[in-house]
Amino acid sequence: MQKIPGKLPGAMARNPALVLLILLAVAVKWAAFYPGFVETWYTYGLYPLVARIMRVLLGWLPFSAGDLFYGFVVLVLLFRVVRFFRLLFRRELSRAYFLLALRRTLFVVLLVYVSFNLLWGLNYNRQGIARQLDLEVRQYRTGELDTLTRILQGYLNYYAAGVTEPGRDEFDRKRRLFAEAVATYDRAALTHPFLHYRSPSVKPSIFSYLGNYLGFQGYYNPFSGEAQVNTTVPRFLEPFVTTHEIGHQLGYAKENEANFIGFLASRHSSSPVVLYSMYFDMYSYAATELYRRDSIRARQSSLALHTQVKKDITAMREFQRSHRNPVERFVSWGYGNYLKANNQPSGKMSYNEVVGWMIAWYRKNGAGALAPANPVAP
Secondary structure: OOOOOOOHHHHHHOOHHHHHHHHHHHHHHHHOOOHHHHHHHHHHHHHHHHHHHHHHHHOOOOOOHHHHHHHHHHHHHHHHHHHHHHHHHHOOOOHHHHHHHHHHHHHHHHHHHHHHHHHOHHHHHOOOHHHHHOOOOOOOOHHHHHHHHHHHHHHHHHHHOOOOHHHHHHOOOHHHHHHHHHHHHHHHHHHOHHHOOOOOOEEEOOOHHHHHHHOOOEEEEOOOOEEEEOOOOOOOOHHHHHHHHHHHHOOOOOHHHHHHHHHHHHOOOOOHHHHHHHHHHHHHHHHHHHHHHOHHHHHHHHOOOOHHHHHHHHHHHHHHHHOOOHHHHHHHHHHHHHHHHOOOOOHHHHHHHHHHHHHHHHHHHOHHHHOOOOOOOO
16 A cells, blocks of 8 residues: 555645645635626636637537546546545555645545636636626515516417427427527627627537436536536427537527526517517516415416417426426535535525526616527527
8 A cells, every 4th residue: 555654734744736726726716706806817818718619629620529538537536536436445545645635635626626716716706797788686676577477478479379399300400409599699799799609619519408407408518618408308398408518619608688688689580480489487486486476466467478488388397397307306406505605595496597687687778688699580
């Protein structure tokens, strides 16, 4: 068995890489307390360069390099666990082994923490879209929520009446789905330059089927710069999931902001399928919040939903029900705590907070700001 002389602090002193990681971790934590600094020097300084390089290097690959990386990490962890128990059963564990394991674990944890924040995670601490659009996001009344729900319902019903199955079938081709999302951002950037999206890198997740049981529809991989979309969820959800994940790529890390960015971009789409997907999501968030406050009013409102919308809601619920399992609850709990640790105290409820952004948006710009920017017939 390998002998490790000295104590952990001594080992740290002899490892300049470990010392550097500790200093960088402290610097990252310090920067997180200054949103203005993060916005200026990171979000509009370092991050666009880093993100663009990653997308250029990996975006051309037809598969997800980030998913392969995650798969490799899982295999390494499994190997380490098996090796640990093998040594345990053989009674070959020693103080030297644990000191070495502790030092390596500290190094890996610091490396992941620093890499995550420098590659993307510091965006959790930026000033964000409220400052960019001069929005005042504050408490809202139930009446305002009811108004928002009814407006969104109107647009949702309008596109539900005209979105055809052949129209949806076109988006079964993932290249078409992703190309339309990119084109949507191109159009949105003419009005909102901060939505300019260069060097696209949007891909189906290799773990899509597994994701159905773990409860994710999409995610952004900060270590590869790729936007991942679960392409096995009900297809009417996929267009908005895609625009949401591109929002993460543009540096909007918080889920409520990525949802709002997805709305802001999608309303510039020329595709009725994308518009339907966006209004379906936004209506779902608003209706859920309305139900929490006034279930009677929410039920009355839902009676006016188009038949196609009711059919899709049923399909979505059946899909979720068919994939429920004990592991999903554990993953959901872990993800919620991850969000809380990254400046989103509401955890998974952060997604629903997009409702506050929507109300702030139409308070400032009028109800017309909830309409498609360039109305298209379904």
